[in-house]
Amino acid sequence: GAVVSQHPSRVICKSGTSVKIECRSLDFQATTMFWYRQFPKKSLMLMATSNEGSKATYEQGVEKDKFLINHASLTLSTLTVTSAHPEDSSFYICSAVNRGPKNIQYFGAGTRLSVL
Amino acid sequence: DAKTTQPNSMESNEEEPVHLPCNHSTISGTDYIHWYRQLPSQGPEYVIHGLTSNVNNRMASLAIAEDRKSSTLILHRATLRDAAVYYCINSPGIQGAQKLVFGQGTRLTINP
Numbered sequence: 711g712a713v714v715s716q717h718p719s720r721v722i723c724k725s726g727t728s729v730k731i732e733c734r735s736l737d738f739q740a741t742t743m744f745w746y747r748q749f750p751k752k753s754l755m756l757m758a759t760s761n762e763g764s765k766a767t768y769e770q771g772v773e774k775d776k777f778l779i780n781h782a783s784l785t786l787s788t789l790t791v792t793s794a795h796p797e798d799s800s801f802y803i804c805s806a807v808n809r810g811p812k813n814i815q816y817f818g819a820g821t822r823l824s825v826l
Numbered sequence: 827d828a829k830t831t832q833p834n835s836m837e838s839n840e841e842e843p844v845h846l847p848c849n850h851s852t853i854s855g856t857d858y859i860h861w862y863r864q865l866p867s868q869g870p871e872y873v874i875h876g877l878t879s880n881v882n883n884r885m886a887s888l889a890i891a892e893d894r895k896s897s898t899l900i901l902h903r904a905t906l907r908d909a910a911v912y913y914c915i916n917s918p919g920i921q922g923a924q925k926l927v928f929g930q931g932t933r934l935t936i937n938p
Contacts, residue, residue, distance in 0.1 A: 716869070742923035753913075754870070754928040803869045807923035813858065815926060817869030 712738050712808045716818025723794055724826055731789045731821045733804030739784035740806035744815065745777075748801040760787040794825045830914045835933045838904050846899040846932055848914030853894055856919040860926065861888065861899050863910040870913065870928075873899065877919065909936045 713736040723729050733743055741762050746754040758779055759767040766779035776798075778790040787806075791798055801822050805815040831849040838844045850859065858877055862870040874881055874888045876897070881888040887900040901908055913931040918924050 714869075744923075744925060746928075753930050754864075756925050756927070759923075759925060801867075805869070805926075813917050813919075813924045813926075814860075814872050814875065815862075815870075815923075816872065817862075820867070820869045822867075 712736075712806070712816040714804065714806050714816045714818045716804055716821055718821060719819060720822045720824075722824045722826065725795050726793055728790055728792045729794055729823060731791075731802055731804070731823075733787045733789070733806065733818050735785045735806040735808075735816070738806070738808045740787075741784065741809065742807050743781060743787040744805045744807075745779065745787075745789050746803045746805070748803060748820075754803060757789075762787075791823065794823070796825045799823055799825045829927075830916060830929055832912070832914055832929065832932045834930065835935065837935045837937065839937045840906060841903050844901040844904045844908070844934065844936075846901075846912050846914075846934065847896065848898070849896045850914070850916050851895045853916050854918075855894075857916040858919050859888065859890060859894075859897050860915045860917050861886070861912065862915065862926075862928075863908075863912045864931070865907075865910045873912070875917075904934075904936050906936050906938065909934055 715734045717732045743760040745757045760781040762781045768774045781787040803820045805817045860875040861873040864870045876888045889898045911931040
């Protein structure tokens with residue numbers, strides 16, 4: 711299957727700082743990438759759809775100014791959590807769609823964010 | 827988004843087959859049936875997908891009911907590494923990337 715790399719895998723930061731998470735499709739071009747958040751014992755919740763060369767589409771209730779998404783190339787999307795607070799602590803996961811098979815998404819390994 | 831219903835948890839023994847059910851009674855005619863699984867502390871992993879016919883791949887088989895209102899993911903010979911949360915998702919069969927709506931999934935436990 712296709713490979714999606716997500717970095718960093720884990721980050722611990724102080725409250726008020728910003729954290730950038732990278733999502734790369736290593737062996738295919740991804741016009742669209744998705745960002746999800748997952749709290750302990752819960753399912754994945756879609757945060758936003760990242761489109762190469764255009765603005766991201768955010769799900770209802772997700773603050774676009776807090777979760778900045780940039781998709782500047784066909785292989786890289788970044789999610790920046792600005793002014794992070796303890797309630798932003800979560801498992802963040804990205805996925806990329808391979809334009810081949812029908813809407814199969816390939817996921818990164820996730821980033822565990824802990825805000826102190 | 828078409829909703830799916832899965833049992834919260836299932837348990838099976840190593841080297842035995844596992845049948846994971848999914849109900850999707852509101853599926854539309856062009857929706858695909860996708861299955862993903864998530865191992866602990868990992869991102870989800872694609873397992874299999876289908877539209878109408880049963881499908882087989884190296885990981886699993888997908889049996890789709892004739893009316894498409896339910897499907898079953900079959901792991902032919904479970905191993906301890908198959909312990910994961912399995913998600914059944916309906917996805918629109920139209921051009922372009924479509925978001926996936928994850929339900930609670932089925933937490934599969936495999937006993938040695």
